[in-house]
Amino acid sequence: xxxxxxxxxxxxxxxxxxxxxxxxxxxxxxxxxxxxxxxxxxxxxxxxxxxxxxxxxxxxxxxxxxxxxxxxxxxxxxxxxxxxxxxxxxxxxxxxxxxxxxxxxxxxxxxx
Numbered sequence: 001x002x003x004x005x006x007x008x009x010x011x012x013x014x015x016x017x018x019x020x021x022x023x024x025x026x027x028x029x030x031x032x033x034x035x036x037x038x039x040x041x042x043x044x045x046x047x048x049x050x051x052x053x054x055x056x057x058x059x060x061x062x063x064x065x066x067x068x069x070x071x072x073x074x075x076x077x078x079x080x081x082x083x084x085x086x087x088x089x090x091x092x093x094x095x096x097x098x099x100x101x102x103x104x105x106x107x108x109x110x111x112x
Contacts, residue, residue, distance in 0.1 A: 018034070020077050051093065067092040
């Protein structure tokens with residue numbers, strides 16, 4: 001279980017990355033992207049950033065490729081905002097939890 005400090009760091013990263021996303025000038029990035037959650041390692045060397053899209057998992061996967069290319073810029077922006085010694089390497093992962101829960105709901109509806 002994560003400590004309070006770890007939870008605060010995760011939330012800080014989530015909030016700041018969500019603020020940075022709309023400022024990126026790439027036409028392949030959709031305005032309906034959202035940061036679902038962030039898991040920063042305890043030693044601050046890596047951060048898994050889970051990205052979701054209103055348009056589904058495939059659109060989120062496409063956005064992750066673009067964000068991977070922009071990760072250096074995002075890290076630079078994060079270092080200027082967050083007060084931490086080291087900004088972790090960012091790994092963007094498409095979040096499929098919405099589609100997963102939809103499949104579960106469909107299965108449950110079919111059981112009724």
